[in-house]
Amino acid sequence: MKAKILGASAAAVIALAATTLVQPWEGYSPTPYIDMVGVATHCYGDTSRPDKAVYTQQECAEKLNSRLGGYLTGVSKCIKVPLGERQWAAVLSWTYNVGVAAACNSTLVRKINDGQPATVWCPELDRWVYAGGKHVQGLANRRAAERAMCEGRP
Template structure:
């Protein structure tokens, strides 16, 4: 299999420069599913409400022509998908520029990074410790940083922590467990389903619930969005 065909299929023989990466077809579908569809504009967070930012369709705040979404505006799934693709292209270009061409990733890692930027914002992603690790070629350390972004209003949320664990699993190529983890979110078996390699099954959830607000100053950027339905 050629390197070009491997990239097109979302398979990488080796990490490649972010300048050559684009969101895979699976990444686009996953992003749409994760964001969820809303046919009428809404405020995704109190921060966005205060800033007058409206969200529409699959998490878009702007239309393909660059115009901002207006309050009470409506859309269709077809138009929303076009907005999602345009928004994803803009985010990817911003991420490529802030990481620099020396940063290298697998396509699956790029998919997770782009998806994560919808939660923390491009500016937050580019200024993050995770991005610093990627620029330095420290991929395992970057993956570990994903797990820190599980807070809402300063406290860790079990559902959002599960999402981040699914992100880590996708980042490391464990897609079947990532899907199982997301499916278990909010269910009694979430602790076991989202347990990472080397952990005691379910122990992460026990510890989170015991001290949800410990270290409240870290793990979340000001105004960062949370995934729909994640805070439980």
């Protein structure tokens, strides 16, 4: 994985994705709740089975970093070309939201692996704005932030 993350370490990519994209868009919930598509969720969009009823913000941040590491490992197995730190952070945030299988089977990853430039594949993020078959403005806003990160915009 390190060879594919140009100019950055996995830890730097995880930190950038967590603080700039995932935490702000997922939001913090110390207790489990049911999300808009009926999935039990807690902390920062964590859909794993909770092992306690209430989490501190620090515990949620630690869980997020650990889970993002797993998602980065998963998606890096299907991306065969080098990406920069900001591109990896955008892809990681998106993968955390849609899942490794969906990411790896996507047109976005196919375009990355075909060697297409970021100006071609970053816009693919804009297509991932549906939940439960419905357009969700919050997802559109998140994808716009991920795309800006991907394209190197502020």
